[in-house]
Amino acid sequence: MNSAAKITAANISQRTLKDKLFKGLVLVLSLVTISPIVLIIYKLVAKGYRQISLEFIIKTPPNTFEAMTAVSNGELIPGGIANGITGTLLMVGLASLIAIPVGVVTGIYLYENPGKLLANLTRNVSDVLQGVPSIVLGLIAYMWIVKPITSGFSALAGSVSLSIMMLPMIVRSTEETLKMIPQSIKEAAVALGVPYYKVILRVLIPTGFSGLLTGILLGISRILGETAPLMLTALGSSVINFDITKPTSAVPLLIWEFYNDPNMVDLIWSSSLLLMGMVLTLNLVSKRIAAGTK
Template sequence: MSSSANLMVDNLGRRTLKDKFYKVLVVVLSIVTISPIVLIIYELIVKGYRQISFDFILKTPPDTFEAMTALSSGELIPGGIANGLTGTLLMVVLASVIAIPVGVITGIYLYENPGKFLANLTRNVSDVLQGVPSIVLGLIAYMWIVKPITNGFSALAGSVSLSIMMLPMIVRSTEETLKMIPQTIKEAALALGVPYYKVILRVLIPTSFSGLLTGILLGISRVLGETAPLMLTALGSTMINLDITKPTSAVPLLIWEFYNDPNMVDLIWSSSLLLMAMVLALNLISKRIAARTK
């Protein structure tokens, strides 16, 4: 009897030791996983906070001579990224206007017709599109918009390339969100004699609104920091431009331009910090909405 008890004690001790080992392993790997983003945010804050001000948000970038003069006198670089902020906002809004209706309607179609050939083909194309490099989407927008329509670089071309990037995420999030709605809700509406289109507009979409909004916000946060497609479509502008048929700047484009000028290094960190804050805010909002939906 005592040997059996000792064996049980030994087994319990080994299990406890294994439990502690794996718990420590999980904690260590979790720290390793989050440490890069923590270090990146820390570096951006330390090197970029000094330039953040109202002028940084409300003014356009300085030229090289102004930046060099400010650096030589030990002052902050004058100017800001107002043209990039307005351009980013303009193109993201246009991209959302294009992508959200198309993505939501496509997601509803996939949900309502799960076994049809066209639905399966659309789903596969959407999955493939999600993995296409952004520079390729920029080339597509260049061929579709820059050459035949605007006859030059424009905010419209940039928004088209961004909307193509947003589409797969909106389509998949719409379909998966609608799958989570109990089928009995849809059946109850149909049993009451509600027309099919009203079931979609008045029942399915309002019920899944939080999930749809989460997918849309994640899609927007994905395209906020894209540079490659905008280099081939929007090109950039030194002035604030709200004309969708003209070249327009964006925050990622400004970061690339600052990178190519050694006198603008401080503006790189500040612009990156502001862009990171925008993306982080959208991700936190989407996670908050998703948690409330659950």
């Protein structure tokens, strides 16, 4: 009896040790996983906070001479990135207007017709599209919009390339959200004699609204920081522009432009900090909404 008790105690002790080692390993690997983003945010805040101000948001970037003069005098670089902020909002907003209705309707179609050939083909194309490099989507928008429609770089072309990037995430999030809605809700509405289109518009979409909104916000956060497709479509502008047929700047484009000018280095960090803040905010909001639906 004592021998059996000793063996049992030894096994428990061994299992406890293994459990502690495993928990320690998980903790270390978790810290390694989150350390890059923590270090990135720390670096951006440490380097970029000095330039963040109201002037940084409402004014356009300075020229090279103004920036060089400020740097040589040890002063803050004057001006800001207002043209990039307005351009980003314009193109992301227009891309959302294009991608959200198309993505939601396509997701509803995939949900309602899971076994049809067209639905399976659409689902596969959406999955493939999600892995297409952004520069390729920029080339597609260049061929579709820049050359034949606007006859030059434009916010419209940039919006089209960004909307194509958003589509796969909205389509799949819509389909998966609708799959999570109990079938009994839909059956109850149909049993009451509600027309089919009203079942979708007034039952399914409102019921899964939180999930749909989460997918949309994640799609927007993905395109906020894209640079490559905008270099081939929107090109950039030194002034604030709201004409969708003209070249327009964006925060990622300005970061690239500042990178090519050694006098604008401080603006790189501040612009990156602002962009990172926008992306993190959207991701946190989407996570909060997703958590609230559980």
